[in-house]
């Protein structure tokens with residue numbers, strides 16, 4: 413199959429590119445910055461074809477979709493900057509891509525959403541992911557939607573952050589009570605699910621949770637990371653109400669002063685305050701996904717580390 417992937421330069425995207433190549437699919441990656449070091453590293457590591465384009469620029473999507481059988485849409489953000497707002501990156505981007513895929517006669521469409529996505533969600537992240545899902549469900553494309561919990565693996569944004577922090581800091585922060593539950597899933601399992609879905613007729617018109625077998629509180633996630641690294645650190649509980657102030661400041665200052673998304677925002681705090689757990693079994697059974705506890709996954713990966721292609 414000829415597959416167009418959006419978000420291919422990101423953490424999850426790189427794992428999916430590797431899996432697409434291993435399965436023998438011809439892969440085209442939509443890149444808004446095809447000459448960036450990340451895009452170039454991806455193109456030199458994998459035999460991918462880079463198509464210049466941006467999901468927020470509809471005219472760029474037609475040429476990228478020419479001759480494509482299937483689309484995997486991963487673009488998403490956890491923090492806003494400039495025109496990359498949650499509404500643009502999730503809802504508008506999906507609407508543009510789905511419309512262009514319909515026009516191009518694409519046969520299969522696999523969509524990245526997130527666990528916790530629902531109408532009236534507390535975070536803008538989940539609200540806009542929900543709007544994107546609803547648009548996909550209403551389209552005539554042969555779609556499948558995946559909703560992962562926290563994804564971990566080489567180059568991830570969460571485990572690596574705390575692993576790095578624990579290298580030099582005697583204290584690790586816990587936001588709020590630390591009792592909200594997560595169900596971390598390995599990026600390899602996520603990549604297998606996306607690629608197998610392309611040729612699985614039973615997955616058409618279905619929405620699947622992607623989560624690991626172990627449900628852990630935020631504090632237990634940190635404890636597991638530390639145990640896997642063989643480190644002991646103190647933990648400092650930071651009340652959510654207190655953290656909203658620096659988060660709001662970062663949201664205001666970083667995009668304006670540095671043109672970058674802030675590392676922490678109030679939307680993330682809202683998400684960290686609620687459980688993010690689901691039912692792993694339907695996807696595990698249909699796609700024959702590997703079942704591995706968070707601790708076993710971390711031990712297998714060693715100390716995680718940077719993205720493979722950078």
Ligand SMILES: NC(=O)c1ccc[n+]([C@@H]2O[C@H](COP(=O)([O-])OP(=O)(O)OC[C@H]3O[C@@H](n4cnc5c(N)ncnc54)[C@H](OP(=O)(O)O)[C@@H]3O)[C@@H](O)[C@H]2O)c1
Nearest residue numbers: 419420421422423424425467486487488526560561562563
């Ligand atoms: N990581 C997790 O734990 C997790 C959990 C659940 C769901 N998800 C979802 O999985 C997807 C991928 O996440 P990730 O962790 O791999 O994120 P990531 O590493 O930040 O990658 C994001 C990707 O999206 C691209 N992108 C962002 N804005 C774009 C735009 N306006 N136009 C075109 N491309 C754009 C980036 O391209 P550039 O290289 O050009 O920046 C990059 O390739 C997201 O939809 C996210 O919501 C992630």
